[in-house]
Amino acid sequence: MTTSALERFLRYVAINTRSDEASTSCPSTPGQLTMLRLLVNELGELGLIDITMDEHGYVMATVPATTTKQHVPVIGFIAHVDTSPEMPGHDVKPIVHRGYDGRDLVLPDDPSAVLRAVDDPALAAHTGHDIVTASGLTLLGADDKAGVAAIMAAAEYLLRHPEIPHGTIRVGFTPDEEIGRGANHFDVGRFGAICAYTVDGGGAGEVEWESFAADAMTVTFKGFNTHPGYAKNRMVNAIKLAAAFMARLPKDRLSPETTDGYEGYVHPYVLDASVERTSVKLLIRDFSTTGLEEKEAMVEQLAREVVAGQPRASVEIRIAESYRNMRDILEGYPEVVEFAREAIRRSGLTPVERPIRGGTDGSRLSFMGLPTPNIFAGEHNFHSRLEWVSAQDMDKAVETIVNLCQVWEERQGS
Ligand SMILES: [Zn+2]
Numbered sequence: 219m220t221t222s223a224l225e226r227f228l229r230y231v232a233i234n235t236r237s238d239e240a241s242t243s244c245p246s247t248p249g250q251l252t253m254l255r256l257l258v259n260e261l262g263e264l265g266l267i268d269i270t271m272d273e274h275g276y277v278m279a280t281v282p283a284t285t286t287k288q289h290v291p292v293i294g295f296i297a298h299v300d301t302s303p304e305m306p307g308h309d310v311k312p313i314v315h316r317g318y319d320g321r322d323l324v325l326p327d328d329p330s331a332v333l334r335a336v337d338d339p340a341l342a343a344h345t346g347h348d349i350v351t352a353s354g355l356t357l358l359g360a361d362d363k364a365g366v367a368a369i370m371a372a373a374e375y376l377l378r379h380p381e382i383p384h385g386t387i388r389v390g391f392t393p394d395e396e397i398g399r400g401a402n403h404f405d406v407g408r409f410g411a412i413c414a415y416t417v418d419g420g421g422a423g424e425v426e427w428e429s430f431a432a433d434a435m436t437v438t439f440k441g442f443n444t445h446p447g448y449a450k451n452r453m454v455n456a457i458k459l460a461a462a463f464m465a466r467l468p469k470d471r472l473s474p475e476t477t478d479g480y481e482g483y484v485h486p487y488v489l490d491a492s493v494e495r496t497s498v499k500l501l502i503r504d505f506s507t508t509g510l511e512e513k514e515a516m517v518e519q520l521a522r523e524v525v526a527g528q529p530r531a532s533v534e535i536r537i538a539e540s541y542r543n544m545r546d547i548l549e550g551y552p553e554v555v556e557f558a559r560e561a562i563r564r565s566g567l568t569p570v571e572r573p574i575r576g577g578t579d580g581s582r583l584s585f586m587g588l589p590t591p592n593i594f595a596g597e598h599n600f601h602s603r604l605e606w607v608s609a610q611d612m613d614k615a616v617e618t619i620v621n622l623c624q625v626w627e628e629r630q631g632s
Contacts, residue, residue, distance in 0.1 A: 220371070220374050220375060221370075222371065222613070223364075223368050223370075223371040223609070223612035223613055223616050224314070224348070224609040224612060226260075226367040226370050227350070227364060227367035228314075228350075229256075230253060230256075230359070230363040230366055230367060231310045231358060231359040232310060233256070234247075234249040234308040234310070235247065235250045235252075235300045235301050235359070236249065236300065236301050236303055236357075237250065237303050237395075237396045238397070244274040244393060244399065244402070245300070245393035245394055246300070246397060247300070250275060250299050250393045254271060254277050254299055255271070257277050257299070257366070257370070257391050260370060261370075261373070261389070264373055264374050264377055265377050266281055266389065267282055274403040276391070276392055276393070276404060276405070277390065277392075278388060278389065278390050278391075278409060279388070279389045280386060280388055280389070281373050281376050281384075281386070281387040281388075282386060283384065284376075284380050284381075285383040285384060285385055285631055286383070287627065287632060288631065288632060289630070290626065290627050291412040291413075291630050292385060292386040292388060293385065293387060293388070293411050293413055293414065293415075293623070294387070294390055294409055294411035294415070295369045295372070295388075295415050295416075295619055296390040296392060296415070296416045296579065296580075296590065297365035297368075297390075297416065297417050297595070298362045298365070298391070298392050298394075298400050298416075298418065299362070299363070299391055300393055300394050300396050300400075301359045301396065302357060302396045302600075302601045304601050305356065305357040305602070306356045307356060307357050307359060308356065309355075310352055310353075310356045310358065310359055311327070311352065311353040311356075312352060312358060313326075313351050313352070314609070315348065315349045315350070315351065317348065318344060318345055318348070318349045319345060320342065320345045322334050323351060325351060325352065325353055327353040327354040328353075328354035328355055330354075331354040331603055333606060338598075338599075338604075347608040347609065347610045347611070348609040348610065349606050349609075350606060350608070351604070351605070352605065357602075357603060357605055358605040358606065359605075360595070360598075360605050360606070360607035361396075361595075361600045361601070361605065362417070362595060362597070364595040364612055364615070365418045367612060368417050368595055368615035368616050368619060369391075369619065371612075371613075371616045372615075372616045372620050373387070375616065375620055376620060376623060383624065383627050384626070385623070385627055385630075387623055390409055390414070395578075395579050398540075398577075400579040400582075401579045401582035401583050401586060404579070404583060404588075406583065406587050406588045409588065411588065412589075413551060413554045413590065414590045415558065415580075415590065415592070415619075415622065416578055416579055416590055416591075416592045416593070417593055417594075417595045418578060418592055418597070419597065420594055420595075420596075420597055420600075421594060421596070422567050422614045422615070423562050423569055423570045423594060424569075424570045424572070424593065424594040425555060425571055425593050425594070426571065426572060426591060426592040427545060427554075427591035427592075428505060428544065428573040429541070429543050429544050429573070429576065429577050429578060429580070429581040430503045430505060430543065430574065430576060430577055430581075431504055431506060431507050431509075431541070432503050432540035432541050433510055433514065433538065433539055433540055434499065434500070434537070435500045435501075435502050435517060435535065435537050435538075436500075436535070436537075436538075437460075437497065437500065438495060438496070438498075438533065438534045438536075439456040439459035439463070439495070439497070439521075439525065439531065440456060440494070440495050440532045440534065441453070441455050441456035441457075441458075441459060441494055441495070441496075441531055442454040456491070456495050456496040457492070457493060457496050459525060460489065460491065460496040460497075462524045463520055466520040466524070467484060467486070467520065468484075472484050472513070473485060478575070480573055482504030482509055482510070482513060483501075483503050483513075484513050484516070485500060485501040485502075485503070486498050486499070486500045487499060487500065487501055500517060503575075505545075505573060506543065507542060521533045540577065541577040541585075542581065543581070544581045544585075544591065546585075547585060548584060548589055548591060553629070555591050557626055557629065558591060558593055558622060560621075561622035562593075562618055562621075564621040564625070565614050565621055567614060578590075578592050580592050593618060593619075594615055594618075595611075595612065596608050596611030596612050
């Protein structure tokens, strides 16, 4: 008897693993350690080997190779255990709506939380499926416990079916992806795979290998403060400088609210204002590093225009790299994505490829030496209390992982 991805999933969502940006520890919250320890136990019961948990909570384990071929590369599968800090993650009460018939799904703990097929084409396409939701007050946590469950179920399947030839398969479970720290302590050398797949995507069939390239920019205007009653010809108000700067930003383009697809943006999101000194934090996003630099040059130019001709005003620009487009790396390893497409097709699905308008741990890992695209786990409505996942899609994720292990063995062994 194997345990279905659904059974595992329902067990995992009961653990509160909401991450916390304010915390400086790793994992950022103790609930994540509870879940990571549970996974260590389950991996042991399943019969994986080399099971480790490091001092930061990162769990790694191995499904031993079954192939008789030499030189089959080691590949890995990775999922994160934390859930978004944006929404409550405690006392999650998952509800399985068996054989979804297209009707409105009213979540019982808050009847204003309703999933409607008319508003949600992905849901409309899932009639007949067993749909899992939360009860209206919390996240479900399908992001990314659906991925954890799929990897665990696939590992179990491979161990129960030693007749399926595959190379060494590494499994990794990480904390704090939702607060952007998931790759921070990931030991690529110890993981020892030539590539990996995060299992943290949306609808069945998705494979994502392009992400934003991202920087954080801080534009700080310095003015001059003095008693406002005696400020004539002396005061320079940094708040007004910042306001003039923001008024110059394009209004009909280059913003989150006016872009999609492959378009990048410039997004002021935090203002720290005083007369003497006002800083504007901006997120800069594009799909190419060159495009990112062009946007940063534009922002700098607009900021400098504002202080030009004002000798007592000045501006300071700081840029910090957030992450880069994983495509820059993955283009050098076309087989990594191609084998994922093949595995998806073997699962009876059509590969769906879309640029991620965000980053994943894979964006960072790819640049740390582990090429890591993202494959679907069946998640929908990320970071919302209307989050849902289909049990059948999770099974397809399991199947796709198993297929991927076989494709690598067929194509790369000798
Ligand atoms: Zn995720």
